[in-house]
Amino acid sequence: MLLKLILVLSAFVALSVCQSPELGGSGSLNQYFAYTRAVQNGQLGVQFNMTIESIQETTLNINLTTTIIVHGHQGSAKSSLNPTVKDALLTNEDANAIIVDWSQFSSQSYENAVKAVPSVGTYLGAMIENLVAANVTTLDQVHLVGFDLGAHIVGYAGRTLGGEVARITGLDPSGKSWGPNTPRISKEDAKYVEIIHTDTFGIFPNGIGDPIGHADFYPNGGASQPGCFLYRPCCHKRSWELFAASLAYTHLQGNQCSSMLQMNLNNCRGFLHPMGTNELVKLGSGIYRLNTKSKYPFLLSWL
Template sequence: MKVFLILIVTAHIALALPVEGQRPEHSRFIEMLDDQGNMHLVDLEAKPDLKAIEKLTRNPNNNVYLLYTRRNQIFSQTLVMNDENSIINSNFNPNDPTIVIVHGWISSRDSEPNPTVRSAFLSTSDVNVITVCWRDLAFRDYVTAAHGVPAVGRGIGQFLIFLNRVTGARFDQMHLIGFSLGAHVVGNAGRETGGRVARITGLDPAGLLWHYSSERLSANDGVYVEVIHTDAGVPGSGIGLPIGHVDFFPNGGVMQPGCITNLCNHDRAWQLFAVSVTHGHLFGRRCLTMLQVTTDLCTSDILQLGNDNLRKTGSGMYRVNTGSRYPF
């Protein structure tokens, strides 16, 4: 009987999270939910639209930068790279921290996590919140969007360098936050600045086509890189491997309480992060192995998930157990 139980647990672990360094197996054609809950048939071997990617590479201003502050919490102000007046005449305050939020695939300026995370920060402190809209590529097929991520990210990094030059806004006062494909976007943005931004938060970074990509989010992209994995199973939307300084696996990182779909699991990453900014009540235990993450046997140090602390530090994998409903 004991052997039988052990075999069940082992099989569950094998199906739940990919082993580090192991490439998950996927067929060429898969059905995939976008961040709005719509199903798409994705050909993982399709050729990307290189012309669309080249267009963005030539002109990073295809990214749209929308500023929100406590003085304009509802209606945004558009900031334009290489247009100093667009910055000077806006409510941007270089003495306040700058929060950059980037959406995922088939999403835009009004898609989550933008509204919820923006509101969380503005309700807590005086900050500049810049929502990046990269819908021109995000609304392409998944393969093209994924291949275009590095160019989108580099463009954001160049914009941040411009912002620093024009206003003196410091890189150590910048926090970049990206969801799904957007997590890899902010990784490339941080890399473009030489890894100088204070914090990067990856919210369930996309997994398909990213497990062996040198362009994915990594610990080298910022001073402190934190990743929250909530849909890391196979199949799942998230990458499932530890890739930051700190990687949180809420409830094991595969199935979230109250969820019955992958989209719900995927979205829980930005929901947990937003509530961590306003409530600060989610704490995880450090895990020494992925087995401990899955079986909830982590007993080491405690670390708070998320929050808005620009000087946050830490390392390792953490499991945090949450509830099924707000504030979790």
């Protein structure tokens, strides 16, 4: 009887472990899709895994910037963020684009998705190391772009690589469960870290309001985006819509602010700094505000 009880308990523990998203192996389920201008609109891209041999079978080119895009909670490789940003990038620049799909965990509850973030990001960092080993890119050519929880994933990836990637862009990084004393995305994760805040204030915001990068942009004050009528998901996703517009246009520039108070009062008159783009080296730092209109390409508004 005792032996039977031990066997039952062992099976239960094994089942619980296999189902736990807290395991370090969560990121082993990441999927990667490579695009260049040769494989672009309307196609899924070339799927590859972390092996050097698999990477070398893609059309990735060491002479091009490598931009890696990571979706957020409830996203996938096919969700609107990915085709929109990827197509905007490749239409306007000859570049390598890699979409990371971690939907095995992002499709679960927010709490489970949060638990998977460290492993997903660490595995992404290891994959980038193999990109370098396969001679298809260098860390100085890598731009990591993450939305929502994806912003913290690219933070983990950058940390795994010693903060040596050229650039990280966090698109309205998730705020829930990512307070000041957590391993959230930060300016230590890459040589240049830019944050675009679009849903950060008020009741139950999705994003982080604190400036956490080298340069932090607050379009329209970082909340209540034009045309969204206080609809939270609309304000949240405006971050990647603005980023996509910045890849095609150069008008999205913010004025530097001397403080968050000045930003909130819409009284910033400092140096202009371009928001977004795919530039690997950007020298601006501090807090920036810009005001936009409600529809693509989000022309600047001075009202």
